[in-house]
Amino acid sequence: MRCPYCHGSDDKVVDSRGADSGSAIRRRRECLGCGRRYTTYERVEALPLVVLKRGGEREPFEPDKVAAGIRRAAKNRPLDAARVAEVVEEVHDQMQAAGPEVSSEAVGVAVLERLRDLDPVAYLRFASVYKEFSDPRDFEREVALLQKGLEKTTAPKRRGRSRS
Ligand SMILES: [Zn+2]
Known part of the structure; x- marks a missing residue:
């Protein structure tokens, strides 16, 4: 994941939990370059109907x-x-x-x-x-x-x- 602050690409996940009543996973990440934290969401791609x-x-x-x-x-x-x-x-x-x-x-x-x-x-x-x-x-x-x-x-x- 690219850091939104310094655009570095090394990070570690510091926290991971369910979001949107289980349909997504929210991860707190810490940039190894600048040390700032940001959040990413992971969800299942909707299947085409x-x-x-x-x-x-x-x-x-x-x-x-x-x-x-x-x-x-x-x-x-x-x-x-x-x-x-x-x-x-x-x-x-x-x-x-x-x-x-x-x-x-x-x-x-x-x-x-x-x-x-x-x-x-x-x-x-x-x-x-x-x-x-x-x-x-x-x-x-x-x-x-x-x-x-x-x-x-x-x-x-x-x-x-x-x-x-
Ligand atoms: Zn950074």
Whole structure:
């Protein structure tokens, strides 16, 4: 470690303890050149968040992509950019806590759970893309769920319907 005072590179650790409730180690160091003390922190490098897609491929979690999906669903709806950014951030935090690898389903459900409370139209639009609605009855079912407001968001349809 380079001393911040004299830029010498020889030091000794004089104290070492946990910090940030165990997620970091704080070390007091003493420069062997000038004798002054300084502090360093050591922490685990955050793992990149990976999304496992329905087709089996993996890609990095991209907040911008999630935001674009929400914006499309919220077009002409009273859902401002700040609110969308908030949703993305909440979803990102939730996925990070569940990570380092999450399914695209989990991301979609996390978005839907928030949109349901914010804007029913944006919710339905997002659900129609995400759940691959193919029939007006899909909408009816979803609207019924929305009206009950209690049900948990249902899982999307499985891709690759049996072709036997
Ligand atoms: Zn020094």
